[in-house]
Amino acid sequence: MEMRSGDEAAFRQVYEQVFPVIMKVAFHVTYNLDVSEDICQDAFVRFFDKNMVFETLDDAKFWLIRVTKNLAINQIKRKARETASLEKLKQVTPTSSYKDGASELLFQESTESVRKAVAQLPEKYKTVIVLKEYAGLDYQQISKVLSISESNVKVRVHRARKELEAILRREDS
Amino acid sequence: MCLDDQILNTYLDGELAEPFKSQVEEHLGYCNACRERYQKLQNLKKTIDDAVLSDEDIASRQENVMKMIENTCFKRKKIPFFKRQLRINLPAFATVAAAFVFVFVGSIVYINKESNAFIPANVDNPIDESNVNLVNEKSQKTIDDYSLEEIINSLDKRGYTVDLKLKSVEPVKFEE
Numbered sequence: 001m002e003m004r005s006g007d008e009a010a011f012r013q014v015y016e017q018v019f020p021v022i023m024k025v026a027f028h029v030t031y032n033l034d035v036s037e038d039i040c041q042d043a044f045v046r047f048f049d050k051n052m053v054f055e056t057l058d059d060a061k062f063w064l065i066r067v068t069k070n071l072a073i074n075q076i077k078r079k080a081r082e083t084a085s086l087e088k089l090k091q092v093t094p095t096s097s098y099k100d101g102a103s104e105l106l107f108q109e110s111t112e113s114v115r116k117a118v119a120q121l122p123e124k125y126k127t128v129i130v131l132k133e134y135a136g137l138d139y140q141q142i143s144k145v146l147s148i149s150e151s152n153v154k155v156r157v158h159r160a161r162k163e164l165e166a167i168l169r170r171e172d173s
Numbered sequence: 174m175c176l177d178d179q180i181l182n183t184y185l186d187g188e189l190a191e192p193f194k195s196q197v198e199e200h201l202g203y204c205n206a207c208r209e210r211y212q213k214l215q216n217l218k219k220t221i222d223d224a225v226l227s228d229e230d231i232a233s234r235q236e237n238v239m240k241m242i243e244n245t246c247f248k249r250k251k252i253p254f255f256k257r258q259l260r261i262n263l264p265a266f267a268t269v270a271a272a273f274v275f276v277f278v279g280s281i282v283y284i285n286k287e288s289n290a291f292i293p294a295n296v297d298n299p300i301d302e303s304n305v306n307l308v309n310e311k312s313q314k315t316i317d318d319y320s321l322e323e324i325i326n327s328l329d330k331r332g333y334t335v336d337l338k339l340k341s342v343e344p345v346k347f348e349e
Contacts (some may be wrong), residue, residue: 008247015242019235020228027226037234041241048246114224132186133221139188157186158179165217 005060006051015044018061022068024134029072029126030079031115039071062145065135069127069145117167125160132157176200176207181214 003010022043026036043064054060118126131137131145139153146153176197183189184197201208316324325335 015235015239019238020231023231023234024226027230033230033234037238040234041238044238044242045246048242110220111224114221118221118224129221133218134225139186154179154183154188158182161182161214161217161221162178164221168217168220 003054003057003060004051005047005054006049011044011048014047014057014060014064017057018064019044021061021135022064025065025068025130026072028115028118028130028134029069030075031119035075035079036072039068039075042071043067058141062141065131065137066145069131073123073127113168113171114164117164117171120167121160121163125156125163128153128156129160129164175204176210178210178214181207181211185211185214185218 003014005011005014019040023036023040026039027033030036030039046067047060047064052063054063118129121129127146128142131142137145139150139157142153143150148156180189180193180197184194189197201211319327325337328335
């Protein structure tokens with residue numbers, strides 16, 4: 001069903017479904033909640049203002065993910081020029097779903113080390129792993145968003161995991 | 174021959190097509206080394222997945238952004254032409270109005286002036302004030318301007334003998 005991004009009802013429908021996805025994308029690229037919120041806001045304002053026609057909801061979702069990913073990457077490049085990467089990692093907001101103190105500490109350590117490892121990945125691997133693991137896209141969808149072949153996505157996912165594993169192992173030892 | 178990580182990762186993501194998928198499953202069934210490696214990759218994936226941003230954090234941000242969009246984008250939505258509020262810059266409007274009145278009045282005066290000029294057919298020079306002489310403004314009098322008596326008196330004064338005859342009237346002849 002065709003939809004127009006400037007139509008309020010259609011916009012709300014897309015927003016409900018896509019906001020969590022692009023928020024995860026923005027967050028796992030920048031690892032800063034406030035910056036991620038600004039990026040999502042920027043992406044949705046552009047989406048509304050451009051008043052584009054999309055064939056399906058998925059097309060709108062891919063457009064938003066692509067814009068968010070680009071905004072987030074631009075943001076970290078800008079940030080990298082200003083501050084050191086370790087400063088960014090201090091801004092990571094820990095989640096609080098664990099009530100037991102010991103396990104919460106363990107969870108935070110694990111979460112933080114994974115996020116730190118993801119932040120260290122080269123841009124092309126980071127993008128693919130974020131879209132795969134956090135945005136929940138399959139290889140075909142990732143290839144559409146990034147305009148690369150599916151086999152290229154497959155290779156990048158494999159290399160990204162390999163690199164993450166190496167970083168996490170180094171940190172453990 | 175054992176499976177490499179790329180195939181295991183593809184299988185782990187559920188992206189391996191048949192018949193490779195069945196072949197991998199069969200291999201994992203009997204190869205301990207590959208099964209162990211596969212489990213490690215599964216754990217790694219789970220560790221990465223667990224670092225995802227929590228739904229609570231997303232929900233609060235989602236609400237904030239929607240409020241901002243409602244206050245900006247939805248309010249400045251395009252208004253149909255006839256429902257638009259008319260805003261006029263008063264000095265600019267007064268200037269335009271004055272210019273319009275000046276041009277309008279000027280053009281009417283000019284048109285009226287042009288239409289006073291009477292141009293008869295087959296006459297090169299239009300008749301206007303410059304080439305029309307009114308009768309009462311003649312500088313020189315012609316013979317038509319004088320009466321017969323005045324003409325006779327004038328001639329008499331100059332020494333002429335005037336013999337007057339009326340047409341169609343025969344002079345009376347007296348017999349001697």
